[in-house]
Amino acid sequence: MPVIAGAAAVLAVTAACGGGTTTGSSQPQGSSSPLTTTLGKPSPSGSASPTTGNGSPLNISDEAGKQLCDMLRPQLSDWRVQGPTLGKISLNASVHEWALRNGGINLQVLGDKDVVDRVTTKNCSDVRDQAISALEIPNLASGLAG
Numbered sequence: 001m002p003v004i005a006g007a008a009a010v011l012a013v014t015a016a017c018g019g020g021t022t023t024g025s026s027q028p029q030g031s032s033s034p035l036t037t038t039l040g041k042p043s044p045s046g047s048a049s050p051t052t053g054n055g056s057p058l059n060i061s062d063e064a065g066k067q068l069c070d071m072l073r074p075q076l077s078d079w080r081v082q083g084p085t086l087g088k089i090s091l092n093a094s095v096h097e098w099a100l101r102n103g104g105i106n107l108q109v110l111g112d113k114d115v116v117d118r119v120t121t122k123n124c125s126d127v128r129d130q131a132i133s134a135l136e137i138p139n140l141a142s143g144l145a146g
Contacts, residue, residue, distance in 0.1 A: 060119050064098075065123040066123050067098060067102070069120060069124035072124075073127050075087075075091075076134055084134070084136040091135060091143050092144055095144060113140075114141045117140050120140060
């Protein structure tokens, strides 16, 4: 059953983040708060924020990092049973859900997939190592589609 939920989440996220349609604002669909960066252009406030356009890595808070760990940890046993193919679908759904919850930074995460490895190495290296083993991938970034 988690596989169906994961696949549905991937479809929902894809529909919310893509499709080439616009909503009449510069804010991505599905975002409940304004982004402080628009494709690499710093915000007027000058605060450190997610970006991909200028090559700077995403700056993720410790709280958001712990949230990602808390989302991935309970799925590890499912991934071991389901195998790498279905597990990667679930990983993608979880990362996209996490990105939506944290300012709708989905596109920025796709532009800097290594952020998932940096965040999990810092906040829960054990979860990262177990996920890599269960999904049979060299790093979490390589398991992300897009």
